[in-house]
Amino acid sequence: MKNNIYIGGILMISLFLFQCKQTSNTGFGKVEVISPDDNQISPKKVSLGKKLFFDNRLSVNNEVSCASCHLPELAFTDGKIVSEGVEGRKTERNSPSLLNAGFLPTVMFDAHLPNLEQQVIVPIQEHVEMDMNMVDLIEKLRLIDEYQSAAKEIFNREFDAYVLTRAISAFERTLISMNSPFDQYFYEGNETAINESQKRGWKLFSEKLYCTQCHPAPHFTTYQAINNGLYADYSADEGRFRIHHDSTDIGKFKVPSLRNIEITAPYMHDGSFKSLKQVIKHYQVGGNQHINKDNRIVPFDITEQQEIDLLNFLVSLTDTSYMTEYR
Ligand code: HEC
Ligand code: HEC
Structure with missing residues (x-):
């Protein structure tokens, strides 16, 4: 029930997302990564998102991070047939690369989620992935000084699901690989x-x-x-x-x-x-x-x-x- 209210909240927030463009230079030339209006990239936000992405504490047993299934050295995949979440529970699908995720018009193999922000909550709450209740997770992460103070500094609010989803998505939008x-x-x-x-x-x-x-x-x-x-x-x-x-x-x-x-x-x-x-x-x-x-x-x-x-x-x-x- 708590989760439904939370997801409802996220959907409401997303109604107010307007898209705007952001360019970065790569060997490929100028490429445009589309960021939502309310989630412009800044170095501090990206650095917070990166820490969260690699933090095992996002899972119920403190053993699984986003990076457990999205390893940098494998183009943010994991080399397995299907991935393994907490206690070795298996996902149904193969882990996709997150490089150039900033260009995705829709997210996931079913092409159904409209943006990266909404995707972040899925693995966190999924039983076979990180198995963490979002409300409990926010309580847990608020106790970490570094996260609480970064939330205040960057977003001018307490650490919450808004901060968590925005920071991780901002980090993902910097994962560009276009200079092959x-x-x-x-x-x-x-x-x-x-x-x-x-x-x-x-x-x-x-x-x-x-x-x-x-x-x-x-x-x-x-x-x-x-x-x-x-x-x-x-x-x-x-x-x-x-x-x-x-x-x-x-x-x-x-x-x-x-x-x-x-x-x-x-x-x-x-x-x-x-x-x-x-x-x-x-x-x-x-x-x-x-x-x-x-x-x-x-x-x-x-x-x-x-x-x-x-x-x-x-x-x-x-x-x-x-x-x-x-x-
Ligand atoms: C009509 C559309 C279509 C055409 C044409 C097509 N593909 Fe694909 N390709 C797909 C889809 C859809 C998938 C993913 C299917 C899945 O995951 O079940 C895929 C997956 C792949 C993958 C695996 C990607 C990964 O990360 O797992 C490779 C490699 C690939 N295609 C190469 C090719 C090559 C080479 C050709 C030409 C001979 C080709 N494709 C033609 C639609 C297409
Ligand atoms: C237990 C392994 C596992 C963990 C942990 C995990 N993922 Fe994934 N991820 C997957 C798998 C498997 C998929 C494919 C799911 C699907 O499309 O149905 C996926 C899909 C995605 C996609 C969609 C990419 C695309 O091309 O559409 C994004 C973005 C993503 N994950 C980011 C994250 C983030 C951010 C975290 C941490 C909050 C995370 N993942 C944690 C395994 C994992």
């Missing part, structure tokens, strides 16, 4: 940033095959919820169907970005593919037959060399320059 060798080649004209095989792979990806229909540059996703024929039977996880119970949504998941794909294995919403080779095989045979499978996914032939080129191209999307903050 591919960016240096494609956007900056540096012909030697990627090799010949990677150039051929990009041509295949964007011209011969149909990958850019759903994974176009610069974000390598359209952010739409799509059924890519992963299964003929989605009863284990029906995807976006959960949100509106509309049967045309069965098996639809938000298209993931392919940035840093080299270091975010295993793949798909359920981590069912261990390698990129397996992913390519999936598309090569045209996926499995499902009534909602997107009709752009059709079988294709590629040679062994073309497969190598495609894999090499995908590796050119790795940019770990964000890691300077975490070493």
